Amino acid sequence: xxxxxxxxxxxxxxxxxxxxxxxxxxxxxxxxxxxxxxxxxxxxxxxxxxxxxxxxxxxxxxxxxxxxxxxxxxxxxxxxxxxxxxxxxxxxxxxxxxxxxxxxxxxxxxxxxxxxxxxxxxxxxxxxxxxxxxxxxxxxxxxxxxxxxxxxx
Amino acid sequence: xxxxxxxxxxxxxxxxxxxxxxxxxxxxxxxxxxxxxxxxxxxxxxxxxxxxxxxxxxxxxxxxxxxxxxxxxxxxxxxxxxxxxxxxxxxxxxxxxxxxxxxxxxxxxxxxxxxxxxxxxxxxxxx
Numbered sequence: 331x332x333x334x335x336x337x338x339x340x341x342x343x344x345x346x347x348x349x350x351x352x353x354x355x356x357x358x359x360x361x362x363x364x365x366x367x368x369x370x371x372x373x374x375x376x377x378x379x380x381x382x383x384x385x386x387x388x389x390x391x392x393x394x395x396x397x398x399x400x401x402x403x404x405x406x407x408x409x410x411x412x413x414x415x416x417x418x419x420x421x422x423x424x425x426x427x428x429x430x431x432x433x434x435x436x437x438x439x440x441x442x443x444x445x446x447x448x449x450x451x452x453x454x455x456x457x458x459x460x461x462x463x464x465x466x467x468x469x470x471x472x473x474x475x476x477x478x479x480x481x482x483x
Numbered sequence: 484x485x486x487x488x489x490x491x492x493x494x495x496x497x498x499x500x501x502x503x504x505x506x507x508x509x510x511x512x513x514x515x516x517x518x519x520x521x522x523x524x525x526x527x528x529x530x531x532x533x534x535x536x537x538x539x540x541x542x543x544x545x546x547x548x549x550x551x552x553x554x555x556x557x558x559x560x561x562x563x564x565x566x567x568x569x570x571x572x573x574x575x576x577x578x579x580x581x582x583x584x585x586x587x588x589x590x591x592x593x594x595x596x597x598x599x600x601x602x603x604x605x606x607x608x609x610x
Contacts, residue, residue, distance in 0.1 A: 342505070342506055342507050343507065345505075346503055346505055346507065349503075349536065363565060364569060367565070367566040367569045367570075368569075368573075370536065370566070371538070371566075371570065371573075374505070374536075374538050375538060375539055378505075378506055378538065378540075382506070430574055430575055432575070434575065434578040434579045437549060437550055437553050437579070438550060440546050440549070440550065440579060441543075441546070442543045442546050442547045442550075443543055445539035445542060445543060445574065446538070446539035446540075448574075449539050449570075449573065449574065452573055452574075453573065
């Protein structure tokens, strides 16, 4: 098992740097391209959520990211100590929502917001959110999907 | 965000000069596309050649702009890099946006929509 831990400040440009670093690390670990995209996307959305919503853009707060690469799966966590996520949003992380079940011909009805949590849910195989003793934790797990393994071979 | 604009016939081609379209740039992009629309450029091509990553806020800005422009015109996107194409697919936006391999193909397609726009401007390229 390989483990990576990165602490960033509660700034949006730090979130972008985290995303690029995670993508590079995934490449170095030999993960398939599509899987690297899904991991970077989920991590950026989770960390951005922490900065914007848990901390409400307050500076000098900590966002901690960990990644564990196991045989056949990757475990990710994004941790903050800000305001907990409302329960209904935590449910979107765990179980998804219907925000992307739109009629593609009805442009006016397309969603403009609420996309981030659903993107995390769809990018990962399993997502959980806990908030205990002031510590908020988004735990995500994913495996390489069949088409990604095929693309690599 | 730096946005290079040029006009080809009646179509405005907007080259995104950033490699990441995220929450940091989303509002700026949205306002720039709205200004372009207000200036009469109702057929717009967004060239993503340089963009390697888009987050949910960047995508939201694109959707918002599509809603605005599609009332009287059209937005097409072109030259999507792998991760950006994957996001469009993951969020089903590949079924919503007109996606082209390159700017030439996108311009040709939008120029065919002559009924939606009067004769285009021939403004000089600008930043």
